[in-house]
Amino acid sequence: GTKHKGNIGSLIKDKLNDICDDYEIAAFQGRETFEELTISTVHDKTRANIKIQDGCSQFCSYCIIPYVRGPIRSRNHNDIIQEVKKIAENGYKEIVLNEIHISSYGKDLQLKDSLIKLIEDIDSIEGIERIRLGSLEPNLINEEFMKRYAALDKTCDHFHLSLQSGSDNVLKRMNRKYSTEEYRNNVKLIRKYMPEAGITTDIIVGFPGESDEEFNETLEFVKDIQFSRIHVFKYSIREGTKAAEMENQVDDSIKTKRSKELIDLADSISNEFMNKFMDRDLSVLIETEKDDTIYEGYTTNYLKVLLKSDINVKNEIINVHIDKIRNDYLLSE
Ligand code: SF4
Structure with a gap:
């Protein structure tokens, strides 16, 4: 199992130096x-x-x-x-x-x-x-x-x-x-x-x-x-x-x-x-910069949002107006 995972670094080091057992069963x-x-x-x-x-x-x-x-x-x-x-x-x-x-x-x-x-x-x-x-x-x-x-x-x-x-x-x-x-x-x-x-x-x-x-x-x-x-x-x-x-x-x-x-x-x-969230302003935490002007984030109720922004909004919580739905994304253009 995963017991002793916290010691994985020292276990590998000891094994490389030949100073520990091959395995341990608990x-x-x-x-x-x-x-x-x-x-x-x-x-x-x-x-x-x-x-x-x-x-x-x-x-x-x-x-x-x-x-x-x-x-x-x-x-x-x-x-x-x-x-x-x-x-x-x-x-x-x-x-x-x-x-x-x-x-x-x-x-x-x-x-x-x-x-x-x-x-x-x-x-x-x-x-x-x-x-x-x-x-x-x-x-x-x-x-x-x-x-x-x-x-x-x-x-x-x-x-x-x-x-x-x-x-x-x-x-x-x-x-x-x-x-x-x-x-x-x-x-x-x-x-x-x-x-x-x-x-x-x-x-x-x-x-x-x-x-x-x-x-x-x-x-x-x-x-x-x-x-x-x-x-x-x-x-x-x-x-x-x-x-x-x-x-x-x-x-x-x-x-x-x-x-x-x-x-x-x-x-x-x-x-x-x-x-239900079309034409609404939603609070979004921006997590990823997809390219220069496109950012991805999540609403509090875990809907994915894509938005355009000329300024870097990564790691900001901002209000986003939802205009469209495409695949499993809410979009703000
Ligand atoms: S990990 Fe989840 S699926 Fe597995 S026994 Fe526990 S409750 Fe059930």
């Missing part, structure tokens, strides 16, 4: 503490991904991660705050709290409300202007969480709520821990507090045993929720998982057909969502 489920690693990933010096935990204890039937990355280990609250302060001093405006299962943040330390408390403390750090969350388990969302999250100044109205299937039977076979009804109610809660929130998700098509009827339930659910963007994946076998041993593996040609159908639907729904 019991992966025995890990209890987060291995501190101060390097977070960054995007064009505007957005930084902050790692807040490692591992996962959910054991979805198709996923190998709990076996190779071990159980949930949360990073120390104060260490995260110190890293975010440094990132702010270096001029980054947006941070994304990220990793494998951030919804479990603090559970291993028996801390209550730990994720929202962390977000509240980050919200008061000078220099940080946007806080975004990585992929979330739908069950994280509740009235109390949304009330506190929406009351903050810097939190983005974007939620990546991992769905995987819109069929309750498939969700059970996947060993996911929510029903479509719970998912729907949580989306309603988000929109009660943040009406224009972008809800993005991941969906797997062709999970073992997925019937036409179950796939159609997913299509209907997707229409009902009105996602702003969907990432569609064709199920693929991960050796060592329960799903790899399931009967009724779906033929690849059916997976391809379902994937195309769902992507087409997702594109049209995403377009409907983007249309």
